[in-house]
Amino acid sequence: MNLVAGKKIAQDISFAVAKSVAELEATLRLVVITCAPNFETKKYLTLKKERAQNLGIDLEVVELPATANTEDVLRAIETVAHAYAGIIVQLPLPKSIDTASVIAAIPGTHDVDAFGYESGKVDILPPVVGAIVEISKLHQLDWQGKNVVVFGSGRLVGSPAAYYAKQHGALVTVITETTPDATAVAKADIIILGVGKPCLLTPAAVKDGVVVFDAGASEDGGLLAGDADPEVALKASLFTPVPGGIGPITVALLFRNLLELSQKR
Numbered sequence: 001m002n003l004v005a006g007k008k009i010a011q012d013i014s015f016a017v018a019k020s021v022a023e024l025e026a027t028l029r030l031v032v033i034t035c036a037p038n039f040e041t042k043k044y045l046t047l048k049k050e051r052a053q054n055l056g057i058d059l060e061v062v063e064l065p066a067t068a069n070t071e072d073v074l075r076a077i078e079t080v081a082h083a084y085a086g087i088i089v090q091l092p093l094p095k096s097i098d099t100a101s102v103i104a105a106i107p108g109t110h111d112v113d114a115f116g117y118e119s120g121k122v123d124i125l126p127p128v129v130g131a132i133v134e135i136s137k138l139h140q141l142d143w144q145g146k147n148v149v150v151f152g153s154g155r156l157v158g159s160p161a162a163y164y165a166k167q168h169g170a171l172v173t174v175i176t177e178t179t180p181d182a183t184a185v186a187k188a189d190i191i192i193l194g195v196g197k198p199c200l201l202t203p204a205a206v207k208d209g210v211v212v213f214d215a216g217a218s219e220d221g222g223l224l225a226g227d228a229d230p231e232v233a234l235k236a237s238l239f240t241p242v243p244g245g246i247g248p249i250t251v252a253l254l255f256r257n258l259l260e261l262s263q264k265r
Helices: 006-022 039-055 070-080 099-104 127-138 158-167 182-187 230-234 246-264
Strands: 029-035 058-064 086-089 147-151 171-175 190-193 211-214 218-220 223-225
Touching: 006 039, 006 127, 006 246, 029 039, 029 070, 029 246, 039 058, 039 218, 039 246, 058 070, 070 086, 070 099, 086 246, 127 158, 127 211, 127 246, 147 158, 147 182, 158 171, 158 190, 171 182
Parallel strands: 029 058, 029 086, 147 171, 147 190, 190 211
Antiparallel strands: 218 223
16 A cells, blocks of 8 residues: 655645745735535635635635526636736536536636646646646656546546546546446456545455555545545555645645746746
């Protein structure tokens, strides 16, 4: 078992970002637009605000009410675009809001989450993909020819992670609620999780030596939990715990993305 020290990786990234931010002539500003945030979102926003303050970055949260519609969110994006170097629309949004339209409205020059990664609209990495890349480099993980299973097909984790794995020569299977595949899971060399269901992946489902990137986050008894049963770590050759694994790295990479977008402009 090799637990990934996400906090240490995040600290190294943050140190470099803070050094660059301190050299800027103007304050770097980031805005997060959220709508009726849930438990996980509130925890994540608190972490982002703390990290931003430590880095010398001005982060403002615009919280829209649960009654907000698609036009309200689009109007908010248009309103803040001129005043901030980066825009985050915190997902998930309420089902009544057209998420695709909202994401399409984020200018590529401000797209800190890199929603335009798969379409080539931006040339920075989505934070979860960036975290996977950082961990892979540190642990010399080769993706070529590996059997990779991705749980979930969401915009923040599943879709961009599957795209990255395919781009690097992996054989990818995407699993959703409607397409379970126990055989693929059992043969997987690498598993990426981003569903948000505690203990979705059990030790009995995986082979010895599997690599597990757990980017799932949900509430379990008032605590933040990943998609993998912690016991899976006993069979894994590399495992990202929740909390303390991918999460801190993604937050650090959000701010690195913000800095890079600002420098490019």
